[in-house]
Amino acid sequence: MRRLVGATVAIHLIAALTLTLSGCGAEPSSGRDLSAFDSDYQQVLMEALLDAKPGDVIEVPAGRFLIERSLDLRASGVTIRGAGMNQSILSFARQRQGAEGLLVSGADDFTLEHLAIEDTKGDAVKITDGTNIIVRNVRVEWTNGPDTKNGAYGIYPVQVTNVLVENSVAIGASDAGIYVGQSDQIVVRDNRAAYNVAGIEIENSNNADVYRNIATNNTGGILVFNMPNLPRPGAHTRVFDNDVFANNTPNFGHPGTPVASVRAGSGVVVNSNDHVEIFGNRFQNNQTANVIISSLYSANFSDESATPDFDPYPEAIHIHGNHYEGGGNSPDGDELKQLRVALFGETGRLPDVLFDGYVDRAKFVNGAQPDALRICVTDAEVLNADAPNGYASPRVEGEAHACELPPLSPVKLPLG
Amino acid sequence: MxxxxxxxxxxxxxxxxxxxxxxxxxxxxxxxxxxxxxxxxxxxxxxxxxxxxxxxxxxxxxxxxxxxxxxxxxxxxxxxxxxxxxxxxxxxxxxxxxxxxxxxxxxxxxxxxxxxxxxxxxxxxxxxxxxxxxxxxxxxxxxxxxxxxxxxxxxxxxxxxxxxxxxxxxxxxxxxxxxxxxxxxxxxxxxxxxxxxxxxxxxxxxxxxxxxxxxxxxxxxxxxxxxxxxxxxxNRSFNDYDHADGSANQLEAWSNASLLVGAPAAVDAPRAPAWRGETALTGSALEAAARAYLDINCAHCHSRHGPADTSGLFLEPWEPAGPNLGICKPPIAAGRGTGGRRFSIVPGDAAASILVHRMASEEPDTMMPELGRATADREAVQLITNWINTLPGSCD
Incomplete structure (x- = not known):
């Protein structure tokens, strides 16, 4: 007897008689007991997504549901709404097909709210190529905790315009819990990101406000990155009023990925990005450094790796008015460990801001970096690690960063 | 109608x-x-x-x-x-x-x-x-x-x-x-x-x-x-048969059947190599077959306007050699797909190349293409392996 899992009623009946959940090659990697999870609802949800029309609200009832294939939405104007992030749970622990849990592509005016997506093989929610995107009160989680086998991204809008991610929770992603990439007009607020490699990451994006979030127990708390070879470079991100503490989880990312080079114990990391303002945050006990400013040159990079138009230097970075407590006492990486002891003694700690030291001399005017491109730090000491010279002359820099930059404009989203 | x-x-x-x-x-x-x-x-x-x-x-x-x-x-x-x-x-x-x-x-x-x-x-x-x-x-x-x-x-x-x-x-x-x-x-x-x-x-x-x-x-x-x-x-014959109208080429048969207008003579139209699993190709035939395979299997997403432009990896047949073709290109959002490898294509070293790793994988979050297969294409993995191993240069 052939076994077939299909859509129409008749064939679905046949499937129900013969389908067994075992033997599909999936290895449940869930911290949950799945025995009480429902397997029938997935067909209902898949059909609702296929039939969705602008204005539709797809209600996901309270309950625990197994989903074995990627869900896929293409229609604009749709809301997917659960009964709460701990009430409506979609578990992908037995997923046997698909690179993400939910893929939303080419759909504008999309809202995802009040539900949980757990244990996807790859990314949990990928939203691509849309305008006016809201994710709120959503929990994405890999329930067995930090593990290299976990999927890469939790909440993952990419190439979207006007995106709001709020009141959501991301736990256990092997890359970034909340990741906004190649997008414009972004607000990420009031979220909690824990036990991910990167808690929150803004990459190759423009005009992002990241505020009132809690980032803790990640490898790195909040990242603002630029990567080469992509359609757009990013700039203009404000990171403010966040609680960024104890992001000391050993890096469990996949070697080769951009976050795999993030040092455990990183609070906020700016990598090769420009026009970043970091202020009013509360940093605590991030053991490498509370803030790291770096270039892709000190990560996975070679001269063959980027098209010539890529600018790897972090510029116009403004750090002010943050509260720092602890941190820098147990940096990740041999050269930083040695550097800490050499400069600050056995019980000393690295300054709150760590700068790898890469500066673009081609942009110098009269032998100095133009003011508008400087890295300005008015609330903490800065350690220049002198990475360009193999960490030969690391030094605490005061005057070099004693400057201010004009404040960046707030992001205003046309969203409700 | x-x-x-x-x-x-x-x-x-x-x-x-x-x-x-x-x-x-x-x-x-x-x-x-x-x-x-x-x-x-x-x-x-x-x-x-x-x-x-x-x-x-x-x-x-x-x-x-x-x-x-x-x-x-x-x-x-x-x-x-x-x-x-x-x-x-x-x-x-x-x-x-x-x-x-x-x-x-x-x-x-x-x-x-x-x-x-x-x-x-x-x-x-x-x-x-x-x-x-x-x-x-x-x-x-x-x-x-x-x-x-x-x-x-x-x-x-x-x-x-x-x-x-x-x-x-x-x-x-x-x-x-x-x-x-x-x-x-x-x-x-x-x-x-x-x-x-x-x-x-x-x-x-x-x-x-x-x-x-x-x-x-x-x-x-x-x-x-x-x-x-x-x-x-x-641009080829159909199933190695002549068409009923006597033409040996599909472009000509389509034109004769009024399915297609504006086509030049077949000899003047572009033609991708017909790769049917051969693994012993060398030289320019190897390069051409590898690029044709990446074209039809990958480039519908991996193009400058396709859904995988988020990755910066572009595999259309006219894409020049460089980071966007994958040469020494670091991954962006590959996650587990990297398999611990640093670059999409490492010239001369297929085993270190993410591209080959993802083609050979059958894991949903690692394999490429993401959709449309559950098994690996063994002959194609060999084809792309052979091609990458003949590429000059390095990423150091």
Whole structure:
């Protein structure tokens, strides 16, 4: 007897008689007991997504549901709404097909709210190529905790315009819990990101406000990155009023990925990005450094790796008015460990801001970096690690960063 | 244009078909002619009139043109019978040297996925082969021998006023009728290779939305469109037969049949190499076959305007060597897909190249393409391995 899992009623009946959940090659990697999870609802949800029309609200009832294939939405104007992030749970622990849990592509005016997506093989929610995107009160989680086998991204809008991610929770992603990439007009607020490699990451994006979030127990708390070879470079991100503490989880990312080079114990990391303002945050006990400013040159990079138009230097970075407590006492990486002891003694700690030291001399005017491109730090000491010279002359820099930059404009989203 | 009106509801039809003979379902013994359904999605493939089961054969209706591609998308070793049909009053498709041809509203393209049976009692056992169009008889009576093959699904691409739409039809066990399954589904098979070794295969029939996962090839334009119907893929004979009109080349046969307008002589049109699993190629033939494989298997997403432009990896055949072709390119959002490797392509070192790792993987979050296969294409992994190992340079 052939076994077939299909859509129409008749064939679905046949499937129900013969389908067994075992033997599909999936290895449940869930911290949950799945025995009480429902397997029938997935067909209902898949059909609702296929039939969705602008204005539709797809209600996901309270309950625990197994989903074995990627869900896929293409229609604009749709809301997917659960009964709460701990009430409506979609578990992908037995997923046997698909690179993400939910893929939303080419759909504008999309809202995802009040539900949980757990244990996807790859990314949990990928939203691509849309305008006016809201994710709120959503929990994405890999329930067995930090593990290299976990999927890469939790909440993952990419190439979207006007995106709001709020009141959501991301736990256990092997890359970034909340990741906004190649997008414009972004607000990420009031979220909690824990036990991910990167808690929150803004990459190759423009005009992002990241505020009132809690980032803790990640490898790195909040990242603002630029990567080469992509359609757009990013700039203009404000990171403010966040609680960024104890992001000391050993890096469990996949070697080769951009976050795999993030040092455990990183609070906020700016990598090769420009026009970043970091202020009013509360940093605590991030053991490498509370803030790291770096270039892709000190990560996975070679001269063959980027098209010539890529600018790897972090510029116009403004750090002010943050509260720092602890941190820098147990940096990740041999050269930083040695550097800490050499400069600050056995019980000393690295300054709150760590700068790898890469500066673009081609942009110098009269032998100095133009003011508008400087890295300005008015609330903490800065350690220049002198990475360009193999960490030969690391030094605490005061005057070099004693400057201010004009404040960046707030992001205003046309969203409700 | 004609509109087919369905008089038999599908559910009783299918149940009847299970209890009685499947033929009892057919509203009439004579299959309908090829039909363009402007809006409705017929429940059965037969309603499109492109293909019909007649005795032991799956037969193409008159006016339905079968075609083949030089190098094809890999789909778990399924063989594919492709057809194209235009309504009698429709304009021909417009030729383009690079882009897929622009078809008129009313165009219907079908692709039937099937396997040769591997013998024995089991209907699940199917043969793993690269022989194109095995058990298909051409020239005068285009048809497929049903006793020799296992039909899986037929995908219909129809060009409606609002754009192209894709509809998956899954064949029944009796191989008499295929039924629309908008959510797709799994078909569980055993894939038997030439040594007799078998492996389980969860063959995935994509959902209607997943069709778009590959067929939205240009995000600026939006909407889905055909991929294979471009000059370089079609510039070849059909199944090594001459066409009924005597022409040996598909572009010429399409032009003669008024399916296509504006095509130059075949010799002046671009032509991709026809790679059918050869693993001993060297030199420029190796390079050309590798790029043709990446073109038809990857570039529908990995192009400068495709859905995978988020990755910065572009694999169209005209992409020059450099980071965007993957050479020494660090990954962006590959996650577990890197397999611990640093670059998409490391010249001279396929084992260190993410591209090969992801082609060889069968894990949902690692494998590429993400959709449309559950098994690795062994011969293609070897092809791309050989190509990368001959590339000069390094990433240090």
């Amino acid at each position: 004609t509109k087919y009106i369905r008089r038999v509801s599908p559910l009783p039809c299918i149940l009847l078909g299970l209890a009685l003979a499947a033929l009892a379902c057919e509203p009439s013994a004579r299959p309908p002619g090829p039909t363009f359904h402007e809006a409705a999605n017929p429940e059965t493939l037969a309603d499109w009139g492109q293909l019909s089961v007649q005795g032991d054969r799956l037969v193409l209706a008159p006016g339905v043109m079968p075609y083949d591609l030089n190098t094809a998308l890999f789909s778990d070793y399924a063989l594919k019978l492709r057809t194209v049909w235009l309504p009698p009053d429709a304009d021909p498709a417009r030729y383009d040297a690079r882009e897929p041809f622009a078809f008129p509203v009313g165009a219907v393209i079908t692709k039937t996925f099937y396997y040769p049976r591997a013998g024995g009692e089991s209907f699940e056992r199917v043969a793993r082969t690269r022989a194109p169009l095995a058990h298909f008889a051409g020239r005068t009576r285009h048809s497929l021998s049903l006793s020799k093959v296992r039909l899986i699904e037929t995908r219909v691409l129809v060009h409606r006023a609002g754009g192209w739409e894709g509809l998956p039809y899954i064949w029944d066990d009796a191989q008499q009728s295929a039924t629309l399954q908008r959510t797709g589904g799994f078909v569980e098979l055993e894939l038997v290779d030439e040594t007799g070794a078998a492996r389980a295969l969860d063959y995935l029939v994509p959902s209607v939305n997943q069709c778009a996962g590959c067929h939205v090839t240009d995000k600026r334009a939006g909407g889905i469109r055909p991929i294979g119907t471009a000059a370089r893929h079609l």
